Amino acid sequence: MSPSPLLEIEDLRVTAGERPIVDGVGFSLAPGEALGLAGESGCGKTTTALAVMRLLPPSLKQSGTVTLHPPAASKQINIGRRTETGMQLVRWHHVSLVFQGAMNSLNPVRKVGVQIAEPILLHERGVSGSEVDERVSELLGTVGLNDSIAGRYAHQLSGGQRQRAMIALALACRPPLVIADEPTTALDVVTQAQVLQLLERLREQLGLALILISHDLGVLAETCDRVAIMNEGKIVEIGSVAQVFGSPQDSYTRKLLDALPVIGSQGEGGEGAGSPPARAPAGAAASPLMRVEDVRVEFDTRAGIARAVDGVSLDWRPGEILGIVGESGCGKSTLARTMMGLQEPAAGTIELDGAPIGGKRAMQGLRRRVQMVFQDPYQTLNPRQRVRTIVTEPLRVQGVGGDDREERVRRALSDVGLDPDTYLDRYPHQLSGGQRQRVSIAAALVLEPEGLICDEPVSMLDTSVRTQILDVLTDLQRSRGLALIFITHDLSLAWSLCDRIAVMYMGRIVESGEAADVIERPQHPYTQALVTAVPVPVPGGGGGRDLLGGELPDPTAVPSGCRFHPRCPKRFEPCDSVDPELVPAGAPGQLAACLLHQRG
Amino acid sequence: MSRERVKDLLLGTWRGRFGITVLGLAIFVAIFGPLLAPYDAYASSTDVLQPPSWSHPLGTTESGSDVLSQLLVGARVSIVVGFAAALISAVLGSLVGLAGGYYGGWTDRGLDALENWFLVIPTLPLMIVLARVLEPSLTVLIAVIGLTSWAGTGRIVRAQVLTLRERAFVERARALGAKDGYIIRTHILPNTLPLIFANTVLIVAVAILSEAALAFLGLGDPTRISWGTMLENAFSSSAPSAGAWWYVIPPGLCITMVVLAVSVLGYLFEEYVNPRLNEAEAV
Numbered sequence: 043m044s045p046s047p048l049l050e051i052e053d054l055r056v057t058a059g060e061r062p063i064v065d066g067v068g069f070s071l072a073p074g075e076a077l078g079l080a081g082e083s084g085c086g087k088t089t090t091a092l093a094v095m096r097l098l099p100p101s102l103k104q105s106g107t108v109t110l111h112p113p114a115a116s117k118q119i120n121i122g123r124r125t126e127t128g129m130q131l132v133r134w135h136h137v138s139l140v141f142q143g144a145m146n147s148l149n150p151v152r153k154v155g156v157q158i159a160e161p162i163l164l165h166e167r168g169v170s171g172s173e174v175d176e177r178v179s180e181l182l183g184t185v186g187l188n189d190s191i192a193g194r195y196a197h198q199l200s201g202g203q204r205q206r207a208m209i210a211l212a213l214a215c216r217p218p219l220v221i222a223d224e225p226t227t228a229l230d231v232v233t234q235a236q237v238l239q240l241l242e243r244l245r246e247q248l249g250l251a252l253i254l255i256s257h258d259l260g261v262l263a264e265t266c267d268r269v270a271i272m273n274e275g276k277i278v279e280i281g282s283v284a285q286v287f288g289s290p291q292d293s294y295t296r297k298l299l300d301a302l303p304v305i306g307s308q309g310e311g312g313e314g315a316g317s318p319p320a321r322a323p324a325g326a327a328a329s330p331l332m333r334v335e336d337v338r339v340e341f342d343t344r345a346g347i348a349r350a351v352d353g354v355s356l357d358w359r360p361g362e363i364l365g366i367v368g369e370s371g372c373g374k375s376t377l378a379r380t381m382m383g384l385q386e387p388a389a390g391t392i393e394l395d396g397a398p399i400g401g402k403r404a405m406q407g408l409r410r411r412v413q414m415v416f417q418d419p420y421q422t423l424n425p426r427q428r429v430r431t432i433v434t435e436p437l438r439v440q441g442v443g444g445d446d447r448e449e450r451v452r453r454a455l456s457d458v459g460l461d462p463d464t465y466l467d468r469y470p471h472q473l474s475g476g477q478r479q480r481v482s483i484a485a486a487l488v489l490e491p492e493g494l495i496c497d498e499p500v501s502m503l504d505t506s507v508r509t510q511i512l513d514v515l516t517d518l519q520r521s522r523g524l525a526l527i528f529i530t531h532d533l534s535l536a537w538s539l540c541d542r543i544a545v546m547y548m549g550r551i552v553e554s555g556e557a558a559d560v561i562e563r564p565q566h567p568y569t570q571a572l573v574t575a576v577p578v579p580v581p582g583g584g585g586g587r588d589l590l591g592g593e594l595p596d597p598t599a600v601p602s603g604c605r606f607h608p609r610c611p612k613r614f615e616p617c618d619s620v621d622p623e624l625v626p627a628g629a630p631g632q633l634a635a636c637l638l639h640q641r642g
Numbered sequence: 643m644s645r646e647r648v649k650d651l652l653l654g655t656w657r658g659r660f661g662i663t664v665l666g667l668a669i670f671v672a673i674f675g676p677l678l679a680p681y682d683a684y685a686s687s688t689d690v691l692q693p694p695s696w697s698h699p700l701g702t703t704e705s706g707s708d709v710l711s712q713l714l715v716g717a718r719v720s721i722v723v724g725f726a727a728a729l730i731s732a733v734l735g736s737l738v739g740l741a742g743g744y745y746g747g748w749t750d751r752g753l754d755a756l757e758n759w760f761l762v763i764p765t766l767p768l769m770i771v772l773a774r775v776l777e778p779s780l781t782v783l784i785a786v787i788g789l790t791s792w793a794g795t796g797r798i799v800r801a802q803v804l805t806l807r808e809r810a811f812v813e814r815a816r817a818l819g820a821k822d823g824y825i826i827r828t829h830i831l832p833n834t835l836p837l838i839f840a841n842t843v844l845i846v847a848v849a850i851l852s853e854a855a856l857a858f859l860g861l862g863d864p865t866r867i868s869w870g871t872m873l874e875n876a877f878s879s880s881a882p883s884a885g886a887w888w889y890v891i892p893p894g895l896c897i898t899m900v901v902l903a904v905s906v907l908g909y910l911f912e913e914y915v916n917p918r919l920n921e922a923e924a925v
Contacts, residue, residue: 382817409819421810426832435828439820485814 054106065275078262081272082504148196155192202233235575260577303538330357337390346598352549365540413486417498419478423470476507555632565627565634664903672721679711701888704879719868724850730788732842739799760793773861844908869893
C-alpha cells in the first residue's frame, strides 16, 4: 500500500429504511490505481460509487467515513462532514463520475461541447470563452474524438462516441479520480474494447486513478490493478487481479468465475457454460428443419433504403444449436424475425421442412413447430396477465389442446424449473428477471415446438441467472432434441453453447462453420477482430492486441466491394471493388467470405 | 394496479374524499331528487321571486316555483348528460385511437385528420349549430356533446397504442400467430383501459359544463329542468338584476362543485395511471 492513499473508505453503510444496501464496505485506493468493483445487480456497487460522491437520494441514509486526499488540496477531505455547497466544490474537481447508460446521460437538446464545457464554467470562474473552447477540443482529442463532435447533439453520435464524450465530460476539471459505472455495458464487443483501451491510455497519460464498476469480470481483469467482488452490500473478496482471478478464495467469487465461459479453455466436462458442450455429431445428412435462401430484408428509412439482411442463406438442422453472432445492427435480430414470419422478406425464400412459409396454412404450421424467445424479459410479458394466462396463450391462440391445457402449462413450467403451484397465479412484476425469462421460455415451449429461436435470451440477466437459463435451454436441447437458434453478441457464450456459428456483418454472413473452428481459428478478418476484442477474465489477458478501428458504417450506404474493407486490417487491391462470396476456408465445413481465401 | 391503491387514492387523500363525497351526493340526488323535492318543481304559484324562507329554503323562481325542488330535480339531467356524453366520447375516442394507433398507415392518417379537425374547430359553436339544427331533446344533447368531445381521448389512446404496439409482448403474441383482433382485445386494450377511464372522468366534467352552457343558451331540452335551464330562466327573467341571488347562486354552485369533484377525481386517476406524474410503478 502506498504511503498516502487517494481515497479511503471505512465501514461505509447505506440503508434504505431498515434494509442495508451497502453493509460495511471499506477499501483504499492509491493515486493512479485502478480498482474494479464487481458484482451482480443489486449488490450495492453503484450505491457505493454514488456514496463516494454523496449523490444518494435523500431516502437513503449514509454512514461511515469517506476521505479524499487529492494532491491539489492541502488537507484531506472528509466527504461525510462537508456541507452540500462544500460537496459541490469536490464533485468533478477532485472526483468525477461516468454515469451508467451513456445513451441517456447526455442532454438531448444541448450540444455535446456545451455540456463538456459546463463543469469547467461552474468550477473555474473567470475562464475566458476561447480558453473553454480550447479545453473542450483538447478533451475531445484526449478521448479520441474529432473537434466537430462539440457542435453535435447526442442523437447524432454513435454509442461509442457518446461514451467517449461522457468520459471527456468526466475529465473536464482534471480530477485525480474518476468513477466509471458500467461504462461499456450497452456497447458491443469491438466498441467496448476501444473504450477500455481508451481508459487504460488515460490512466497512463494523466496518472488517473479509476474505480471501474462492472458486472463483467473480463472487463475488470483487463483494465484494473485490483478487484473487489461485492455481494449483498459487502465486499466478499478484494485483491490483485492475479490473486482474485488466479486463486479465488471466496465461494461467491468462484461461482461468478465459473459462470464465465473462456474461449479455448478446457472445461471439466461439467454442465452448462464454462466448458464447451459435448457436441452431438453434426447431422449434416439430416434434412434441415429450416432453410433460408438468399433472403433480403429492406427498410425504408429517411436516409434511403437500408438492407438489414442482404442475401443470407443458411440451414438450421434438427436438434442443433446454431449461433448467429455479430455487432448490434448487423441484422441478426431482423433475420430471426424474418424466419419467424414477423417480417416480410424483400427477396429470397424461407422453407420449413422443404415447404416455403408465407401462406396462411404454412404460417400456422411454422408457429406450432418453431417458437421464439425474446431478449428483454421485462418487456415480453403483458404486465396485466398472470403466468397462467401467459403460458396458456399459445394454446388458446393456436387452438391446441382442450382439457389438458392446464396439464400442458404445468409441464412447461416444470420443464423450465418453475414450480407450477407457486407461480401460476403470479403477475410478471412479482417475478425476478430470471423467472420472467423462464416464463417466457415456458410459453414458447408449451406448443412443444421442434425449434426455438432465442434472440439474446440472457443479455439482460445477471451472470449466475444467465447460467441457469442457459442450462434450461441446453437441457431442453438434449432431452427433447430441440433445435435452437441462439442470437448473441457474446462470442464466448456462442463458443461454449453452439454447435455451429454464423458470423454476420452488415446483413451478410461473413463466416460460418463448427463453433470451435470459427471462434478458435477464425478465417475472416472480421471474426478475428471480434474474437480479439473479447475481454477475458484471465489476468493480463487481451493485452497488446490490435483492435478494429471505426464503427459499423451507415446501413443505407454499403461500402463497395467487400463491405468490411474500410475497417479491414488485411485489405488489399481488389477489396473495394470485388464482393467476395462464401468459400471453403480453414477446417472442413468452414466458410468465409473473404478474398484472401478466394485466391488460395 | 391493486385494489388497495385505488382505495388509498380515493379515501386517503383529501382530494379523493372531496371528489367521492360530492360526486356521490350528486348521483344520489340525480336518482332520488324528485322524491326528496318538497314541491312539484314544475308547478307555478303566485309567490314570485320570494327570498329564502322557512317554507321555501332557497326562495322561489319568477313563476313562483320552489328553487330547492328545481335544484333537486335538475340534478338528474346534468348528471345523465354528463355521464352518457362522456361514455359516447370514450367509446368513439377509444375506437378511433385503437384503430389508428394499431393499424397505422393510411387508416391512421385518415383518422388522425378527422381527429385534428374535431380538435381545432371551436366546440361550443359547433354544438350550438348542431343543437339548433336538430330538435332539442335530451338524446340530441347527449349525442351532440358526445360527438364533439372524443378527439382528445382519441389522441391519448392513439399515443398509448403506438407505444404498446412496439412492446415485446405484442411481438410475442404475433409470433404465436395471434390475429389483430385478439392482440387488440387481450394485449392492447387492457393496457389502455386505465388511461381511457381517467380521461373519461375528465370528460364528464366537460360534458356537464357543456350541457349547462347549451341549456343556458336556450338549446337544452325545453321540457326538463336542469341546472343549466334554471340559470337560463333566471337570466331571461332578469333575476340577477332584481337581486334574486338565491335563484342564481344555487345552480351555479352545484355545477361548479360537481365539475370540480369530477375533475379532481379525473386528475387523481390520471396520476395513478401515468407513472410520469407520480413516481409509482410503471404500468
